Amino acid sequence: MGIADTFKALGSPVRREILVLLRGGRLSAGEIGEHFSMTGATISHHLSQLKKADLVFEIKEKNFVYYELNATVFEEVMLWVAQFREGENDEGK
Amino acid sequence: MGIADTFKALGSPVRREILVLLRGGRLSAGEIGEHFSMTGATISHHLSQLKKADLVFEIKEKNFVYYELNATVFEEVMLWVAQFREGENDEGK
């Protein structure tokens, strides 16, 4: 949790690509892994960081674990970034 | 350059704090360093990563080097993040 974990999670190209995959809807850990040439263990590790950052949540179903985007945290990131846009100042923070 | 460098740069709490400091206007490397308990060499290294990511630019003046926010790249980050917001889909990308 916290913007620090969020930005740390977003710092990895692999994790950003996982998020892009999830734009198309929920995927199981295995399905996500198919898109990368890494072991399932490594993917699992990346997923746990995305989860810790609240960028995704998981739903356990049968013996699968499905991952889904958590849209709400992206709003937080947007707000953080917005403070640096041209014409922004202290007001409204 | 590129979104990868940008997110990598934003992944560090120190570098994010530097950006926040620069919201108040340009600062020299030394002035930035005063806000942290790190050597000037370390700060210089962080500044060079922010520069590489185009999040800041530098202006050399006298024997000082001033750093300033580069607002344009934050727009790029906003766009990247926006694709994950609720109600976003492929259209418009």
Add this chain to the structure above:
DNA sequence: AATTTATTTAGAAAAACATCTAAATAGAAG
């Protein structure tokens, strides 16, 4: 020209991270 002030570069050490293999867990199916 020598010295001081501001910053960067180089190189080294320590900490954090990514990735792997192997073992553990958990549920499904035989």
Add this chain to the structure above:
DNA sequence: CTTCTATTTAGATGTTTTTCTAAATAAATT
């Protein structure tokens, strides 16, 4: 209740990152 499938956890290893100290550069001042 054993075996198979999906995923995670643990521990090891290599790579990247952070940070430091010391040396280098560069402009300003004496």
